Amino acid sequence: MLFRERKQIAICVAAGAMIAAVVLFRYLPLRQRMKAVKQAKTAQTLAISKASMQRAQLPVIKEKLLKLQQTVENYKANIPAQRDLGVFLHRIADLMNEHNLREQVIAPGKEIAAEQLNCIPVDMQCKGKLPQVFEFYKRMQKLNRLIRIEQLRLVNDSDFSGEVSMQTKVVIYCRPQTEQG
Numbered sequence: 001m002l003f004r005e006r007k008q009i010a011i012c013v014a015a016g017a018m019i020a021a022v023v024l025f026r027y028l029p030l031r032q033r034m035k036a037v038k039q040a041k042t043a044q045t046l047a048i049s050k051a052s053m054q055r056a057q058l059p060v061i062k063e064k065l066l067k068l069q070q071t072v073e074n075y076k077a078n079i080p081a082q083r084d085l086g087v088f089l090h091r092i093a094d095l096m097n098e099h100n101l102r103e104q105v106i107a108p109g110k111e112i113a114a115e116q117l118n119c120i121p122v123d124m125q126c127k128g129k130l131p132q133v134f135e136f137y138k139r140m141q142k143l144n145r146l147i148r149i150e151q152l153r154l155v156n157d158s159d160f161s162g163e164v165s166m167q168t169k170v171v172i173y174c175r176p177q178t179e180q181g
Helices: 002-073 082-098 130-141
Strands: 102-108 118-129 147-156 163-174
Touching: 082 102, 082 118, 082 130, 082 163, 118 130, 130 147, 130 163
Parallel strands: none
Antiparallel strands: 102 118, 118 163, 147 163
16 A cells, blocks of 8 residues: 555645646747737738838828928028119119118128128118018018028007018028139
8 A cells, every 4th residue: 555655645746746847848938929029010010011101101291301401502592792782772772672672771691601602791771661561571472582580579659650660681602702603
């Protein structure tokens, strides 16, 4: 009987060792591998859905790119050669006259030279009704010349007749002599 019990204990120990070996060397590694595969599948699904959303945005991005290209397309044309300064100043005076702005002063400053771009500050002054001044600025924006408005000052007249005095400092750009032609 003792032999039989020992034999049963040995069989149980062997069975337990086999079960432990199967669990340790087969089940747990497979379970970890399954977990890694599920995580990889989840990551791939997430990447696919993210790519699908980005693909849906692609036409919008292409449209923005085309608009930017159109804006930048005539960049050099909007920065003419220096000899066009007189034409530009005359065009500003014509715009002021078209909008019935009075007491006009248009005074270019000293040109500031840079490597790829030269800047010319221009001081402008005039008087007129506020709607006329706004229309002047709208039209000035549509000129085929790169202009940056640095300072704008509008002052009501002392008797409040609806007249405003406008003082503006703008910077216009031109290409250096080496880039002309």
